[in-house]
Amino acid sequence: MEKFLPILQKTKLFAGLTEQEIFSMLGCLDAKTGVYQRGSAVLSRGDTVNRLAILLEGALHIQRDDYWGKRSLLSRIAPGELFGEAYIASESGVFLNDVIAVEDSTVIFFDVSKILTTCTSACLFHTLVVRNLFFALSEKNRRLVRKLDYLSGHSIRERLISYLSDEAGRQGSGSFSIPFNRQQLAEFLSVDRSALSKELCKMRDEGLLEFEKNRFKLL
Amino acid sequence: MEKFLPILQKTKLFAGLTEQEIFSMLGCLDAKTGVYQRGSAVLSRGDTVNRLAILLEGALHIQRDDYWGKRSLLSRIAPGELFGEAYIASESGVFLNDVIAVEDSTVIFFDVSKILTTCTSACLFHTLVVRNLFFALSEKNRRLVRKLDYLSGHSIRERLISYLSDEAGRQGSGSFSIPFNRQQLAEFLSVDRSALSKELCKMRDEGLLEFEKNRFKLL
């Protein structure tokens, strides 16, 4: 557990705490880590979730397959990001999606209710963590709204433009790479892969952008 | 301000507090109310938001018009619901959508940072409000994920089914009414109104549902 302290210190949740303070909270939060091989499930649809999770190493996809096997890719989780936060406070707590490790991954789980319920040891950093938790949730919220924006696009081109220009802004450059291959990007934007491919090439031919593999350049 | 205490008491944010306790917090949170006529803007794209808002009376639409005047309806806010929560914790704090009063509305704004920063009067109910805030944000989060689900549908029919069956579940009956007219429902689901109308009638002819105006019955 100790070896993850430097990583935890960089997360939004524990921002501003010393390694020592984080360490003392881990016990209080009943922290448990899990290791997942590439391709295995971290959480599955129907699981009861009552813990907050943070990805320490690797990469995860939050996704869902419908009756016909059509897959929706809701979001990708990068190291330091938290997930499962939407369900811990729900009555049912039943998880509606699958969380899959797309790389070998390590995840840490917290019993977050311990932070929220009146803390017996009303320590100073508790207050800070609660504040951080609020910021993290708020940011997550913004992310979801952004994704809603992508999907509100009425055509493949609109969805692509809103997603790609957003990504360019986030990475601070018109030249950037995305964490998806074509199939995954199609699932992320809820469109057909071949139609996506067609549209991308059309946009390239029109001089709107350049790309090679998962690297893009907006013009 | 006092006349809104019974309404505030029913909100998620102040759940579990007495009217007296809420009243004493209003000053601490620097609460301010605003009254908006039907059709007027509560918040506009580009505004800097650093306050949490709760709708006390009326109804709001969070929406956005693109370059071509095409409107996306992100969500509808009912009395007691909070909004603006995504932006108060962001660096820029710049609001990306428009919030429009679709009925005469009253809104209350809070300086929520006051709850989060170390409270000089570390009162008991502060802790409770922070916990409530977390639950409220978490619920908002779930709502956004649900809407993402609707928009992930690959056809108008799929979007309709996921939205309508969700609404049926939420209202606990196969017979229910929705807070949108056809045009608004089309904007909410990001589809063309006439195509939506066509699909609805087709589904009715196939015996999947019945409807009249904004009242639906799933079969």
Add this chain to the structure above:
DNA sequence: GAAAATCGGTTGTTTTTGCAACGGAAAAGA
């Protein structure tokens, strides 16, 4: 109560998207 605006269903046409299948290039695995 008359005029104006909104609402929702309908139709026909155009455009876009989905789908299925193929093939070459690159990557992964043995």
Add this chain to the structure above:
DNA sequence: TCTTTTCCGTTGCAAAAACAACCGATTTTC
């Protein structure tokens, strides 16, 4: 290195959705 798998662009066709325009009914406004 050779085989197998994955990736991604391409094509043709079928299906779906967007668009524009129209109309009767209802609602709103004055």
